[in-house]
Amino acid sequence: NAGVTQTPKFQVLKTGQSMTLQCAQDMNHEYMSWYRQDPGMGLRLIHYSVGAGITDQGEVPNGYNVSRSTTEDFPLRLLSAAPSQTSVYFCASSDRGLGPETQYFGPGTRLLVL
């Protein structure tokens, strides 16, 4: 049981390049989400999904796309990277149920956009 996995761990991009951050979970969780962590700002929600085929925007969605074709995977796409997207990205998953769920976080992807 690996939990939530993210790849790559670290990436350097040039402005305008595209890339996909991968996220996978093996806990059969319905909910998955992406957050970015910036100094002095805590974590902010980018996009989330409540099940396969269903995605929605979070607090800071601009410049990012997501899709959810399977329960296990929730990739985050940067179509044209900008220096403002330099951040640490965390994927999380949780199980839909009654009451507040515990969200499980991956180890993060550190992205540097030059």
Added chain:
Amino acid sequence: GDSVTQMEGPVTLSEEAFLTINCTYTATGYPSLFWYVQYPGEGLQLLLKATKADDKGSNKGFEATYRKETTSFHLEKGSVQVSDSAVYFCALSMNTGFQKLVFGTGTRLLVSP
């Protein structure tokens, strides 16, 4: 909108000292409250949570009590260890639909021997 405010760090303590990290929240309803911990180079782990007023969450010697009257959820530990050095995040979620976490800015704790 909903928000969480927590004390700025870093908090620097000697081993066995008492720890308090303040957290207050603003929410339109009755949120659930969480403390997450992030050790160096790792993702966030749930430390403890409380789902209603006067609930006390506890784990690994850490405690926090949900105070509706003061909209607070302060984290405390009676005797910190060097291994407690990490960044601590206070967060809330509303108990409807997808439970988006709203995080505070995090407080770095440094414990010296």
